[in-house]
């Protein structure tokens with residue numbers, strides 16, 4: 532039995548992330564399971580258990596079908612696998628829009644069961660009342676505006692926001708509304724670069740960009756996209772690794788070894 536005591540859990544806090552406004556860029560990534568989260572934990576300040584897990588982990592066509600229990604299951608795994616980053620869990624479609632009361636009940640369940648540090652929800656001005664209700668009752672909220680995938684049916688698909696300059700005031704009002712309602716940070720997704728840069732200058736909370744602007748106070752990507760596991764990543768993704776090819780080669784070698792009876796060898800069996 533090991534006599535070493537496990538390293539203490541000392542997580543980055545919500546106020547520490549909020550204080551990064553205009554400072555060193557915030558490194559954020561998604562993660563959905565313990566092993567990858569443990570790696571991300573050594574390098575990122577924020578780990579998002581995003582509802583994109585419905586598409587990435589479960590082959591869904593959009594995030595709309597993701598249930599609350601699935602978010603909780605993956606949230607637990609990520610919290611267990613990490614000790615440093617602030618873990619934020621996405622509220623899935625249908626779990627918070629109805630009323631502030633419903634949002635509180637579900638967000639409290641997520642926080643109690645996963646032990647995450649905050650939740651994220653999509654929507655700007657229309658969600659401000661709910662964001663205020665949650666934050667006043669002890670639930671830190673990361674907001675998410677611009678391209679909001681849970682509304683893709685209303686938007687007519689995954690469309691870059693702000694191409695038409697006349698829409699900018701509405702996006703700016705969304706950012707201002709969530710900041711004033713108490714969100715500690717806001718994700719700007721799929722938004723033309725000058726608009727994301729403008730919003731970053733205007734709001735008092737950190738902006739976390741995805742397909743937005745290098746001027747944002749931080750950046751987030753879906754881990755599997757940047758690792759090269761998505762055969763059709765969105766244009767805004769920079770692919771930092773080619774894990775898809777590596778996994779393919781490893782599985783191919785394993786299959787060949789099994790077929791040739793060259794695995795297991797002496798060192799892989801118990802004599």
Ligand code: KIV
Nearest residue numbers: 561581582583718741
């Ligand atoms: O679900 C998700 O992965 C997200 C990020 C894209 C921000 O919301």
